[in-house]
Amino acid sequence: MSRTKIHVATTVNGDAVEFLCEPPQTLLDVLRDELHLTGSKEGCASGDCGACSVTLDGRLVCACLVLAVETTGHSVETIEGMADGDNLHPLQQKFLEHAALQCGVCTPGFLVAAKALLDVEADPSETQVRYWLAGNLCRCTGYDKIVRAVLDAAAEMRAN
């Protein structure tokens, strides 16, 4: 079996990056194992849990369902790019205030997904939030405080 690696040049969190990868490697594999951006997590590798949520050209995707080679010439945003220097994004701040995380492993995925929602809908209802986030699994919190945090962050962002 040929394992000849392919050279990929893309943009991650605003930075130009290059890496070598085997053809079957996913964007998630590369983010974690080549670029050492381990904030995106592997929960299932089949697109069912959302722990690897990132955006590709602003569109919410599961990084485990994107081949690394597909990112050539595109732009990837991960959890590592969410805060602005020392300033947490309002979503990140609200998750902390509302205790919307317990073990924290699903949190990066939820934050990226929630941000993608607020980028297209500034005033979502609780139902809209729940259905938008239905692709992100959490086993610890029961989702209550996550939804509250997202609604509160949306309100704060509208006010500013």
Next chain:
Amino acid sequence: MSDSAKNDSGSNGHKYVGTRQVRPDGVDKVTGRASFGADLHVPNMLIGKVLRSPHAHARILSIDTSKAEALAGVKAVVTRDDINDLPSEMVPAGEMMVNYRDITRNVMAREKVLYEGHAVAAVAAVSESVGLEALSLIDVAYEVLPHVIDVMDSMKPDAPLLHDGMITQGVEPAPEKPSNVAKRVEFAIGDVDAGFADADVIVEREFKTKPVHQAYIEPHACLASVAKDGKAELWCTTQGHFVVRGHCARLLGMDISKLRVTASEIGGGFGGKTVVYLEPVALALSRKSGQPVKMTMTREEVFRATGPTSGAHMRIKIGAKKDGRITAADGLFHYQAGAFPGSPVQLGCMCAFAPYDLENARTVGYDVVVNRPKVAAYRAPGAPIAEYGAECVIDELAKKLGMDPIELRLKNAAKEGTQTVYGPKLGVVGLVETLEAAKAHDHYKAPLGKHQGRGVASGYWFNIGGESCATLNMSEDGGVHLVVGTPDIGGSRASLCLMAAEELGIDLDKVHPHIADTASLGYTFLTGGSRATFASGMAVVEAARDVIDKMRERVAKMWDIPVDAVIWEDGHARPASSNAGAFEPMSLAEITAMANKTGGPLVGNAAINAQGAGPSFGTHIVDVEVDTETGHVEILRYTAIQDAGRAVSPGYVEGQLQGGAVQGIGWALNEEYVYGEDGKLQNAGFLDYRIPVCSDVPMIDTVIVEVPNPTHRFGVRGVGETPIVPPMAAITNAIEQAIGIRFNELPMSPPKVLAAIDASRGPLADAAE
């Protein structure tokens, strides 16, 4: 919003205990900086992969790894020959006693494979793709055997035998022939036959449950590095790194103290990460290859090869007088243990009727091996299953008596002095308070519409204490490093900081928590049994008192007065009275700044085996609506009420109640292992093993009741496990009220609900709708 008893200014005059603070590890977790099990990379590391059995039950005739070993990029291959065969020896392993002889075989199969997914061999290679190719080159010859999975089928005389030497324990006289029944247990008080004879109304039902997985979002992962002199380091995601150290050292035949284990951040455990799977294998591969080896499980491996909880079959019988006083309760429980003995049936027997003050009760349990992965603990292990059945029967009894289900429970409620079926009397407990809170709650009075129903259930878990160490290292500027040994699975390190800050009387932001590795702190038992806040908390308080005494001694020397004349108050050393002298109080920061000159560094220590854990009772109310065309059950409203003793961090206590309730909702309405005729798991992924998603549930309202535990400085009771106990019965009871059908099997998934609705309607029912 939740209805916690405490507000932002702390409880009972406390400054910090009882408040809502941002957790110290929070920023790292919302920025992706925190390191979980699979997040570590070290230079020169190899990737380990496991070859797993495709058969549910088979004898291993031969394993040929030669082609795999010859593949370029493969640095080591291990099989059963590389893991010590250990003799039979029972050891505590988190949730229950396990036998080392079984652990070694579960980690790597020896004579037989006993479930689909059972590990047979493993490789370490330069990349994942080389590793996977190497697995495909390993030849294993199997003699496939018939398999058995259903617990009752496994008890039949003609069932395929998993272990040739298994003679049922707990039966007198011992059976002559081996079987799949590992153990029988029995608890009894009073005389159940007399009690039933005395009853006016009796309800007897059989119940069936399916295996469900803890479904933590983070799969098992570890990184092992064994040096040439035999010293080893292991990084792994675990609820108990000291327990992992002990197991791994044993399995690899090394000194415990030569192995240092560091617990990564853990992405969920719920009991499923209290045992070892990959860790001994990674160490064996590292030892053999001479390089660090990283191993992670895929989600499919997690489902096929790690322990879900038991599926079960039980019969529950409860009798009562017309006025509602229960006269007898009897339970018979059969739990799947999986491939090796050790289901939580004994704990289930002990908990089943715990919410009731009974004179006559009996519980009998059978621990039965079957061809599926060995059971691992799942949140209050044993109790959710047993109490599901009991709480359903109680509900049916209430209906037959024409009594409100909460009233029936109040009439028979366990309280201080109630004798349990397993022997001792209960101490101070808060069940009655949770029942009263349920009765008084708005939820209980809210109106219901068509095909809507309300159900109630109570739940109990003992909670444990256990070995816990804590060290407070005071830095020169008045900061405190709080070092503990219980991995943080739900926010416990935040609560420990609150307790330390409270006891020392200093600002919370001066306290910095660390979860130490196994070399850097005394032995600390795993995080489980709802013990971290309770037991590590006790150790933290003791360590704080230790360092306070030391600081008082320093100050006494500086003031040249007896140490009894120095008190500690509000983070300062002060003279006990004006008689002691007119000394300016000294702050903790001032004292630690002078520590090196006044006797040396200041450190507070505690190493305890915490006893006196207080049990936690809960009562849940749930409203459902049943769609009679699809069988879908919607959760309309949910209220979880529980006695926390004292909620140190109310936000995180609420989180435990909400998380446990939603796991219970999944257990009730959808989760189950689906096996094919071939004994293979058909739904080994999150698509088809569907846990509740965000859109499946409403807000989960919580009420924290506080009946303090007298043995703990702050009155803490463990809370993490009880919340998963009531939901299944509460939902079953709600469905019965909604559509008049009482289910006695879990899960009550749409196809099953629809089939029951259709069966109850009969051929001419549609018009009546």
Next chain:
Amino acid sequence: MAKVVLNGNLKQFSDGQGDFDLDVKDVRQLFAQLGARFPELAPHLEEGIAVAIDGEIFQDALFAAIGPESEVHVIPKIGGG
């Protein structure tokens, strides 16, 4: 004399006897006396056991004190998940 009750399966190893009055001052003495009286019981007292003394549960606590009026139950060890 403390009243001691053996619960669960333990009575199998004590000739069916479950209730004892024993003069013991701590858990270690309790196990020693019971183990001496019923050798088959002894190994089962080493692991997997908890002791409830006047309602408070002790696990792995050999020196937990037992008073002359104490009610003591020997029960299976409790874990968690």
